[in-house]
Amino acid sequence: MGFTPKLNTVIRCIAAASLLAGSLFSSAAVAADEVNVYSYRQPFLIKPMFDRFTKETGIKVNTVFAKKGLVERLANEGRNSPADLIFTVDVGNLSNAVDAGLTQSVQSDALNASIPSEFRDADGHWFGLTNRARIIVTSTERVEEGLITTYEDLAKPELAGRICTRSGKHVYMNALIASMVAHHGEADAKAWLTGVKDNLARTPQGNDRAQVKAISEGECDVAIINSYYMGAMQSDEEQSEWAASVNIVFPNQDDRGTHMNIAGISMTAAAPNKDNAKKLMEFLASDLAQSMYAEQNHEYPVNKDVPASGLVRSWGEFQHDTLPLSEVVKHRVTASKMVDEVGYDG
Amino acid sequence: MSSSAVPVASARTALSQPSHTNKRYGWLLFGITVATLVCLPILAVAWLALNPATNIWPHLASTVLPTYLFNTLVLMLGVGIGTLVIGVFSAWFVTHYQFPGRQLLSWALLLPFAVPAYVIAHVYTDLLEFAGPVQSLLRDVFGWQGSKDYYFPKIRSLGGAISMLVLVLYPYVYLLARAAFLEQSASILEAAQALGLSRTQRLFRIALPIARPAIAVGLAMALMETLNDFGTVDYFAVRTLTAGLYDVWLGMGNLGGGAQIASLILLFVLCLVGLEKFSRRAQTNAQSGSSRFRSFERVQLRGRKAFLMSLFCALPVILGFVIPAIVLVRYSIIYFDVSWNSDFPTIAWNSISLSMMAAFVAVSVGLLLSYSKRMLNNNLLNVAVLVSSLGYAIPGAVLAIGIMIPFSTFDNALDAFMRKHFDISTGLLLSGSVGILVFAYTVRFLAVAFGGIDSSMKKISPHMDDAARSLGHSSMGILGRVHLPLMRSGILTAALVVFVDGMKELPATLILRPFNFDTLATQVYQFASDELIGESALFSLLIVLVGLLPVILLSKTIDRSRDVYD
Secondary structure (H helix, E strand, C coil): CCCCHHHHHHHHHHHHHHHHHHHHCCCCCCCCCEEEEEECCCHHHHHHHHHHHHHHHCCEEEEEECCCCHHHHHHHHHHHCCCCEEEECCHHHHHHHHHCCCEECCCCHHHHHHCCHHHECCCCCCEEEEEEEEEEEEECCCCCCCCCCCCHHHHCHHHCCCEECCCCCCHHHHHHHHHHHHHHCHHHHHHHHHHHHHCECCCCCCCHHHHHHHHHCCCCCEEEEEHHHHHHHHCCCCCHHHHHCEEEECCCCCCCCECEEEEEEEEECCCCCHHHHHHHHHHHHCHHHHHHHHHHHCCEECCCCCCCCHHHHCCCCCCECCCCHHHHHCCHHHHHHHHHHCCCCC | CCCCHHHHHHHHHHHHCCCHHHHHHHHHHHHHHHHHHHHHHHHHHHHHHCCCCCCCHHHHHHCCHHHHHHHHHHHHHHHHHHHHHHHHHHHHHHHHEECCCHHHHHHHCCHHHHCCHHHHHHHHHHHHCCCCHHHHHHHHHHCCCCHHHCCCCCCCCHHHHHHHHHHHHHHHHHHHHHHHHHHCCHHHHHHHHHCCCCHHHHHHHHHHHHHHHHHHHHHHHHHHHHHHCCHHHHHCCCCCHHHHHHHHHHHCCCHHHHHHHHHHHHHHHHHHHHHHHHHCCCCCCCCCCCCCCCCCCCEECCHHHHHHHHHHHHHHHHHHHHHHHHHHHHHHHHCHHHHCCCCHHHHHHHHHHHHHHHHHHHHHHHHHHHHHHHHCCCHHHHHHHHHHHHHHHCCHHHHHHHHHHHHHHHHHHHHHHHHHHHCCCCCCCCCCCHHHHHHHHHHHHHHHHHHHHHHHHHHCCHHHHHHHHHCCCCHHHHHHHHHHHHCHHHHHHHHHHHHHHHHHCCHHHHHHCCCCCCCHHHHHHHHHCCCCHHHHHHHHHHHHHHHHHHHHHHHHHHHHHHHCCC
16 A cells, blocks of 8 residues: 555655654663762862772763752653762751662671761761861951851850851751751840841841951851862862951851861662772772862872861861751751841841 | 734634634644643642641741732832833834934834843943942042941832843843834824824824734833843842742741742732733724835924934943953953863854754644634633743743753653663663753743744734635745745744843843753853852853854844835
8 A cells, every 4th residue: 555645755754753762761771880979079179089090990870960859850860860860068958868778788898898887878888988067257357366166156146247257048047057957956046147137237248258348348257168169278279368358267166176077979770880989989088089079179098998088177176066967957947047047137 | 913813713723614614723732732842841839838847928928928029019110110211212213203313213112121130230240349440539529438437229129120030131122112103004194293293192002002902012022031130139148039939948948838839920920911902902903004104204303302312222232231341351351261161162062053953843733822822712822822821920940940840750751661661771861851941941932932922823814714725725825935935034033032131131040951061151150149240251242152142143133124115
């Protein structure tokens, strides 16, 4: 039965379209020497480590970077997900993935030897790779030393109109507020947050770097930031001027210590390249990768054998808050709602 | 967009040629199927909204909801007024007046369209903040010391967000208003003149009411973009409903609650669309064809008036395009070594090819839906088409989750089936492919494509269809031989707008893309998300540059619609 010319054209079009569609929809083939990472960290921060890993092992590292939605993507993809590892900058995102049953336990002597137990999950569902301290910075000109030594001091009435922070909803602020809830209980933490809010110089805005800049411009005198931002600014030509306008305070050295957060990694429940994934995890905790992290990003290595960068060491030793992050995480939603209740973000 | 012409046409053809009824039902079925596919992600978001982790509303209502609503309403009102004033007046001026720079400005007014909102927000913050060149200069000139010595409006504010969004969104209104003004019959305006109406009266009493449907479409696009914007309001610390949505989802771990806010935003949009339609219910848009393309005389302006008009039309271009472009070029040069990336050709090609495919698919779908609606006025189809165009108002990251759900459900079901019966694993066939991105762009930008195409389609008299049909053409033949040639400029316009929107698309691309797949926008984001403006400038500049070509083509298309007859 012959087709009419018109139908022939239609058939040809359909054939061409399906060819095109075939090429479009070819899913990522799972080759032998690959490992697939969903990352909440920017590629430019982690690529040097991944490149080095590929050079040493011949295993290619494929990444997707986004700041939201990757845990949801993993959940929807289910057992067919191509992702082997999920990489985050905050313990909250890690525990989201663990709570949703999207991760698996990894048992590795190398990992356990490199990473102290407080920075990894007891069951091996997540591992911290680097540490960051939530520090207070104060204007060298306008804040006398010793006025602020604790997070609690930030609620002091004499700081009215002098504090700058990023949004209270950001994961770094959220974790700090959650740790205040964990230590003081909800009512006291709320009173503290209200006090800090009353001391704000402006509506919370910008990232941590922008707060230091605001101090150098005289808009505020005190800010709360992650430690590595100081390192980044001190080693940048233009920004070192901003960094020079502040003193670093490691809070609560006389009691519980400074609040810490981690950037970490989990192996996904459906990981198709388990062996490669484990190799990458072990590599990232190794002395080599840890020192690359330390030098390049000015974060604190979790591996005790690896020193922090010279710059970071120059800030001095300090005591960490040792309350397990798994405890802090429990108060995340309370902390988030508290920010709304006291109207922290304006 | 009145559809009053369609039932008349269908009734007539149904009477004269009953054999076509079946074919028209074929189109109906096809239209509903396609629209339903496009609706799936939106329905998935609605489904998520039915399953919140906890009820967020008591908490929100007692705390931040009033702020969210207030900010959202003021933002929409501000952007609405700003885009209308700039878009409508500049379109009227370049169409009906002659002043220095008119020719250049008539297309340059579209240029800010190529600049993503998140980029312009960064640029102006850099210029206008305390340490920026503007305030530094003022301090040097007036000898002020600190920020407390003088008042300077804060760029990171609700007003700042309105200004930024107006600067990049007014081209939607301009584009459609200008096309509408160019199409208006010279004879109507001449009649009005003969009856003693002044130029201004002719604008407000004749030209605007006739152009209203087109302007409403442009305004709707601008407002929907405003509603789904997160980059600008987040950067400026303006807590809108969209910002609240992300907070509920990510900060409180309540995706369902976030989806409820998204649904609230959609309800908002539906109300707006409904209100506009209702207010126009008694109007018809007949345009007498004969003298439609007779050229009208432009009024020659001189002196102060000409200067003011040039200034009015030049300012949006300078603020929305020239200044950002200069800043981006400067930073691109300074930070070239940091931002340059040997993968650049691949990345640029990813952006361009993806946007081209999206433009092609969105326009095809828009065309088919519009034609299906023309063939048969069916309530189910109308609703499906309306819902399928809502993707434009949903914040991109939420829409991405909505897209993920049907795709991965299908992939996993197919995989399970194949494993069970054939012992083969098909894995994820569609999820994580470039195809899902093309689909995502289509869902996001279908409103843009459909709006433009449908209004072109409606301008074609149903008599044409009847005549063609009586000559023995099939419905496909009529579309191809009669409608497509007549709609050429409308289709090209729709395709170009989707292309430029695609170049700027960020949130859905980030979440849905395959491994190691970057576009120009995701490259901007990896630096800009850490407020590293200088490092991100090169790729921002490239988005703008690639967007320029279609934007220029766009204005040529519109001009041709008239100039051919000039």
